[in-house]
Amino acid sequence: MAMGMRARESVNMSEDLTQAIAPYATALHDVSLQSHCLSCFHRIPAQSPHDMSCTMCGSVRYCCSDCLISDCEVHSSSGECCFFVKHLREASPSTLTEETSDIRAALRLLYSLETRGLVSSDSVSSSNRIGGLSASGIREVLEEGGEIAEGVLEGSLLMLSARKSRMKNYVDLSYGLTIEKVALWAVMTNSVEVQISEEQSLGIAVYGPSFSWFNHSCCPSASYRFVLVPQNEGCTSNKPESCVVPVSKGAAPDVWHAWQNEEAGFAHAQCKYGPRVVVRCTKPINKGDEVFITYIDLLQTRIVKYCYRIGLVKVQGLRCDARNLKLPHNAVTDPAIEDLDNNLQQAISEYSFLDDSKACCDVIESMLSENLMNDLQQEELSPRKYILHPLHHISVSSFMILASAYRCSAFKSSTDNLHGENCDFIFRMTKAAAAYSIVLAGATHHLFLSECSFVTLLSHFLLSTGQSILDFAECIKGETRKNMPEAIFSFASCSTNSAKHDSVRYNQFRSTCEKFGKHLLSLSLQCWPFLAQGIPCLEKIKNPIDFSWLGPAIFQAFQLSEEDSFNLSGKHAPATLIEQQKECILSLAVCCITYSKYLARSKSFLFVTLGRLEESSSDWAVKIFDLNNGAKVYSRIKEYYLHFAKCLLIPTSINFFRVMSVPNDQLTNIGPTYKYGKNHFEHVDRRSGFPVMADEYDRSSYRRSGADDEEGGYNKTNTGDYGRSGDDYGRDTGLFNKSSNDDNESGYKNTNTDEYGSTGSYNKSNTDDLTGGFNKSGTDDYSGGGGYNKSGADDYSSSGGYSKSGTDNYSGSGGYNKSGNNDYSGSGGGYNKSSAGDYGSKYKDSSTGDYGRGDEYKKSSSDDYDGGYKKSSSNDDGYGGSGYSKPSTGDYDSGKNASNTDGYGGSGYNKSSTDNAESGYNKSGTGEYGSGGGYNKSSTDNYESGYNKSGTGDYGSGGGYDKSDAGDYTGGYNKSSTDEYATGRGKTSSDDY
Template sequence: MEMQARKEVGLAQDLIPPLPPLAAALHRRFFSSHCAGCFRPLEFPFPCAGCRGVTHYCDASCCAADFPAHYSSGECHFLRLHHEGDSSDIRAALRLLHFLESMGSLPSPSLPERPRRVAGLLASDLDKVLEEGGELAERITEGATLMSVARDRDRSQVTGGQEAVTTEEVLWAVITNAVEVHVNEVGALGVAVFGPGFSWFNHSCMPNACYRFELAQRSGGCGAYELESFLVSPAAAGLATESFNAWISGENKLAHGFSNIGPRVIVRSIKPIQKDEEVCITYIDLLEPKCDARELSFNNYSNSTYPNCEELADLFDQAMDEYRLHENPEACSKKLESMLYRSSVDQESQAGEKFKLHPLHHLSLNSYITLASAYRAQVFSMDESNNTECLKLERAAVSYTLLLAGVVHHLFLSEPSLIAVTAHFLINAAESILVLLRLPEWSFDKKLCKSEIDLIICHYPKDMMEFSLDKCRDASMRFLGSVSQILFKTWPYLTQDLTNLKNIDSPVNFNWLGSKVLNPQCFASHRELSDFIEKECVEDRYLGHRLIKDQNTRLFQLALHCFIYGRYLASICYGPECYLVHHAENILHGLCKHLLTKHS
């Protein structure tokens, strides 16, 4: 199905109100720390007596509100039988199946001319998946059997027939339609399945919208969902459109069966959207090779089909095995550094053409991510008294974190769909710098640092409720201009022990790669990007109060720019009340409080 805008939509506007799920299930690792109903952190855990305290709730009212979905679905009995391994997809399927039964809306026999759907969720090709076999087919058949046992509480044997077919279909619908629920920085809390108001958005590698989650108030209901409040409708005519309209307007009784306490999803525009334009989100990581529409594989020499690229991919996999399987971050970092060094030198391919791995290639990006993590892991395992070696490793971790953020931001200037991942990497880079600055060798002028926070905050848009493409462009140019000047002095210091990075002049300005590699189109105005950065740098040098006297102050300024600009981008794609914005604000507030306390 296509979802099209019914009217023009500007940058950073919510397209649908908070939409509750058909079913949601908390990941097992959060059973002791989060409520199984509303997903909120627990203060005074209220255990479920039915599953012998495996799951917990905020209080008795939250437990009572979730009781039909938890107990009557068979989830409670399932958890008494299976105590290990994550089973969130199976438990979400149990809840979804119970919901459909309670609404009298079990899947009807499919027709050849129509795709198979369960509660509006696409569930086609199940027979093909089961026929092909493999891990996925095994997961479906075993999961469906476990669901039947959990639902059949009075008997020990599974009764086949229609029951088994139904559980397989519902589990397949969950596997293909469920999304991970992220509401804080700890990662995905669980999975949730939403109706056509969300599930009918198509995927794009250059989406114009993204989605976020928020948690419902413990005492709140699902509220009314009027058709007029939605800015999207399915493009396909006929029964699909009628079904969607009925769902949204509440004429379909399924609309009244939403969870009252589960996580809500909100879809938000990250680009201006024209009337009748299709609204798309992404289903996968936009930096994955299969979603790379930018044709940036190599530095004007070759493409990813050459054997050399396969050889480098093998080296990367070997390095990852050292990290994940053998828990040896030092060996992992050495292998990746060797791989990047080999790829930085021109090589002859079997076809006799020049081959050179591009710094923006997906293998390079994955290497930066892994190296930042591997170097930091080495610091954690070292003796704290070895300050010199710790400082060296932390500098390496910061260097690769900054390079990753800079590369992704560079791509974002050409394709705004990368705004969400750019915000995450920028804030992560800022946190990495702060870890470096906390090492014993560093000291601060607390008064100067407090003034820098106030000054840099004023450097970016103050009103997070009003967004425009022009304001976003200006903020991006200001960020590049400011950090380019800072990195002119700090980048050589950070990379002094890293041979592979000495050839990279800057982690944010990639003009040295040549104009043919990537020419930012979306946010670049009629002026050249390099001209804008140069002018910003001159202004920075001109302002006396912005003069930087020492290295740690420069790094502190760099961290502040990444935090505040990253927070601004996050507020565009997720809204000013999202967890990532709050996370950045909490860190900034903590810095201000710490500096004021120390200074006084």
């Protein structure tokens, strides 16, 4: 029984089909574990004051306490935490290099399904399903053996070991197959890579049936995107209810149970912050039609690898409703093609590792010259001679690499000098880069006309083509750049907000794309012969936009005029570039960029899957240099732009360009560097469309610009310097600034040699320094690896945050501890209190026993905590009112109850009659809070971990807003013994903040 999804009603193109669906389980890739939050997948800012890590395994990080709290149970109970500890300790060095995200996601998936009662041995043995998710094919894969089977066996053993050490009463529910193998296989066949915007894939996620039941097609009718919560809560999906329903033939009751469970929103409740997925249709779909997504990158050369991953090849064979893209049969199936593919991969890896772009170009060009067919009809007569169709994915990949490599060579040389031979070399490199870019864009356009799922790639390649042609246009002008005026064109961007919710009319979209195609065609006809001249494999391409010259078997894209047909015949290929053609080249560049903009805009309606060309709020700018008369060229560009934009949906903003003179020494080459990475789309430069070099700053964030560049982010104006002036990081008002005299007005400041500012965060007193994170070295320091640590007698030595070891301390893992009577020294992040009972501007203590500054965390009079964490009467232990209250004689009323005098019975923050409560906020013996989890207190008045209490009369919960009778607030808002708040927003002198 196979599940799928079909449309409940007819839907137009570009409508959301589902709501934002929460995951069953997620796992960051190993490389992202230290840079991203395990719970919400957001990047953790450098030196974030809220950053926390798991103190047990030390392998995962969270961006804030909310994320930590919401995730810590599944991290620990699923066995993931043990997995890190055991795996790192016991694994052989070879297994340590293997990616572990599948295993971790499987541990979490099992835990999530078990806690919801969705793991049934019947389902596993009869239908190869777990929690409604397909695990079909696992038996066949294991029987057959090989790499995948080994991966499943090894991974499941690691899972088993981690789960057994976590669960005392481990029960294996399955018959024959261990449940771990099934879960791991379900992850391998149902998980998706989580890719947000232009970043690399951050990790994987497994969703419930409402997403996992979509089947694959190479001509999909829907696409999906991810949204992170909570920041993006506002832009998840505009869909009030799902437009799709499951299609199946005789699904078993437990499979429906899984579906209903998800419909009831349990995944949302369990995974509060994990990445959501939204499915959107990319073509009009009729009521009842099955809806398909694609599991693969449609241009990916090694599709088979991916098909293994999704189980398609092994299990059922690729069932695809794909329309034939009209590729000739022999081009797809000939075994010699595999050799060509291997040659190509070899050239790519040499380029990646040896950085030898010339050698890479030579290998690929000679392969293309030998194998590329230039007339399909003729080749059909002698099929062994030329086997490579120009639209075959090997050809398209070759064009992509060549465009990138030539552009890279030109860029490298242009940084040397621009005279004589070198100038000629740059000219040839730039010309080749432009020519390969055009044929790449043309081939992708051709594929796109047949299958609109190529829209993202097309938009991407058009933009890089436009940029390459502009580079070439610049080259054609020749000469050096001395005293050249510089122009910056700013192409107006559309409003991203409106793009989110509108839908695009299919016919209008198609006809606009065809119009653009015709513009591209007629422009390229005039300059293609010149561009391809001298490059043998390109000379075989008679027209780079319309491939109908290959013969009638090829999809006829355009109706050609007689004149165009004549041009296509190549009978009048001009050897030199005349003035008119130069104009044409410029116009072609603008047409590519404008078309790309249009598609990018439409794409945000249509496809948000990979989001490589996501619209940014800032306009896309082009700089160009012209020796003679910049303004003239710019007005031509403006004219072209308006011409292309006229019949389209692109805004024609009036202020979209400016011309200015820039001192010669401040001219920078804005051509991006790029390089073909190991993975096609790793580190893609969104302007060039090509992967960026390791040392390059992706322009989307770490931008590098000229003197007048104010694009925001982490700018770098000249050598060694990030920002506008000598010692300045970034723009004048943003974060991470450093002014010329070592002082940064806000954010991460350094007021004098040893000090990090006086008013902002993360300050450091002048006698000690902070070596990493929020550390302080020396006897009083915070030497540990993680944040906020302090070593030595009074210190906070453990790796986690805010810890303190020693007699009076809170040595355990958790945070917000207190070292001595009046000391709240640990938490660099602030909330400190001085000896005079004053908490500065925030969280202050207005009178001796009082907390607060009017509204938060306060304590209004003798023993009373007004809002929030209150204590209602003078001598009880409670906190009246709402929150953690205790109304009278030793009793904690609702929620945080005490069942009798001393007890914290029932649920929540309870105490049982025997002073002991097994779980939650326990108390195990006299004065002590148990051994279980949470907020315990040891027999000597000490709370080993977490929210502890050190002395009589105080309020141990470090996390809370406590007060001891000695004027001490043990948790969170601590105060050190020397009346000093050593770090953070604290106070360094004796009585104020």
